[in-house]
Structures are given as C-alpha cells and as structure tokens.
Amino acid sequence: MIFTTRFAPSPTGPLHLGHAYSALMAHEMARAARGRFLLRIEDIDQSRARPEWEARIYDDLRWLGLDWETPVRRQSEHLDAYRQALETLWSLGLLYPCGCNRRDILAAASAPQEGGEPAVGPDGLIYPGTCRPRTPPSGQMPVDQALRLDMRRALGHLGARTLEFEETGQTPRKVSITHDDLINDTGDIVIARRDMGTSYHLSVVVDDAAQGISHVVRGQDLFDATRIHVVLQRLLGLPSPVYHHHRLIRDAAGKRLAKRDDARAIATYRDQGDTPADIRRRVGLP
Numbered sequence: 001m002i003f004t005t006r007f008a009p010s011p012t013g014p015l016h017l018g019h020a021y022s023a024l025m026a027h028e029m030a031r032a033a034r035g036r037f038l039l040r041i042e043d044i045d046q047s048r049a050r051p052e053w054e055a056r057i058y059d060d061l062r063w064l065g066l067d068w069e070t071p072v073r074r075q076s077e078h079l080d081a082y083r084q085a086l087e088t089l090w091s092l093g094l095l096y097p098c099g100c101n102r103r104d105i106l107a108a109a110s111a112p113q114e115g116g117e118p119a120v121g122p123d124g125l126i127y128p129g130t131c132r133p134r135t136p137p138s139g140q141m142p143v144d145q146a147l148r149l150d151m152r153r154a155l156g157h158l159g160a161r162t163l164e165f166e167e168t169g170q171t172p173r174k175v176s177i178t179h180d181d182l183i184n185d186t187g188d189i190v191i192a193r194r195d196m197g198t199s200y201h202l203s204v205v206v207d208d209a210a211q212g213i214s215h216v217v218r219g220q221d222l223f224d225a226t227r228i229h230v231v232l233q234r235l236l237g238l239p240s241p242v243y244h245h246h247r248l249i250r251d252a253a254g255k256r257l258a259k260r261d262d263a264r265a266i267a268t269y270r271d272q273g274d275t276p277a278d279i280r281r282r283v284g285l286p
C-alpha cells in the first residue's frame, strides 16, 4: 500500500492558519512515507463555492511550499458517483425522504413527551425521527427531497454492535464506535441534501475510496464526523483509511479558528510580510 493522503478544502472562504497546519502536516507525512499528497476541492455547495476562492487556495498552498498531483479532484464534477452510492443505500432500504426544516426538528425534539433539551450531534440537532417510516420506502429514489439515513436500520444491516477504525493522531489507538454513539449521539443524519443531491459525508467517503486515500489527516473537530464516515464505508463496502485527527489551531483567546475568521487568513499574514517559515512557527511546526 502506498501512503496516500489528501487536503480537502472547500472554496468558500480564505484558508486560515488551521488549514495551513493541516495541509503542511499531511504533506509532510506523505513525504516522510514516500507517499502521495492529493488536493481535493470540496465544492458541492455551489451556492457558496467561488472560483476566486479556489484560485486563492492554490496560491496560498504553493506559497507555503506545497506541491500536489494534478488533475485536482473537484467534487462538483463527480455528482454521478455520489448519486450511485445513494442509489445503493436506497436499494438497501436504509434511506428515507425528509421534509423537516430546523424549526420542525426543534419543535419535535423539544415536545414535552421527549423531555429535556434537544440533543446535538455532529450535524446539529439530532433528528427526532418525524419522517422515519416503519417499513423502508419502496420504488424510485426521490431526487427532489432530502434523504436521511435510518441509523438503526443501517446498524441492523451491518449486524455489528461496534465498528472500529484506526487512529494515529494525538492518542494512537483503535477507536470503537458503539451502537449508542450512533443511535443517541448521531442519529438519522441527512445523507443527501435537497439542493445538492449529496452531502459532505457521502461525498467525502466516495472520494476517499475513489482516490485510494490510505490516511486521512484532519482536525479534531471532525472526529465525530469520522464515525459517520466509517458507517458509510461499511454500508458501501469501501475500505476505511487510517485517521489522524490533529490538534486545532486556536486564537490568543483559545477559540477555534473559523472559516470566516479573515483576520487569521494566510493571505493576511502574507500581506503583512510573513514568510512561509513564519506561518510554520505560528502553528507550532519546526
């Protein structure tokens, strides 16, 4: 197996110090293993993706001293592949259409009989199951509605109480994902958004397999999303990469950097006269 990793930014804003750390780390791990470093543009959200941001991603990464294989995989060019994976899940009876908006979910989740505060998972509020059918829907897969994964049914299909993946990040170990993690803390997540016909989770899983990714290097903030990815990999019969969740880069007040945090954009430091070595120092890399 050739060590193959990727950096997968969304062209919806400037790359900041957290991205620089992630990209540099993945690039260096690939180099140390004499492996491959790929770049993937995650632009399924066409309402927010902009060519200008994509151009700036290339510019910032080149300036940092990174190189990558071409052609770069752009998610918007692989909608058919996501659709196929979706059809597979649909034919297994694991998806159902859902017309609930956030307000509906909040109202159902905080109804008196549910008790307590609505729980929050990796994708926001945990879905209370309003649209979940008793028996799997049959017929053609609808294309004009959001589709959710019936998590309980999916686990039944897999027939395992726990799923495992290998973690090499801050605490190297085999991570066990339990039934409880998935039913109570994750729930029936949206696997195809109405406006996109796919989702971040589905696209990432299909792409990592299509690109032969052996190691995913990403921030600790995506740890809970990884659980979802492992479930999808098992359901679709795809291999699971090794995961390396790294520490997050925080601002002086200890807050995690957000995409909108323009003040921490690589380009801002660059304009102020920083060199690539300065950026490395700022993120704690030698």
Ligand code: GLU
Pocket: 008, 009, 010, 042, 204, 217, 218, 222
């Ligand atoms: N596109 C995601 C982001 O910009 C990261 C993708 C991933 O590592 O799976 O946060």
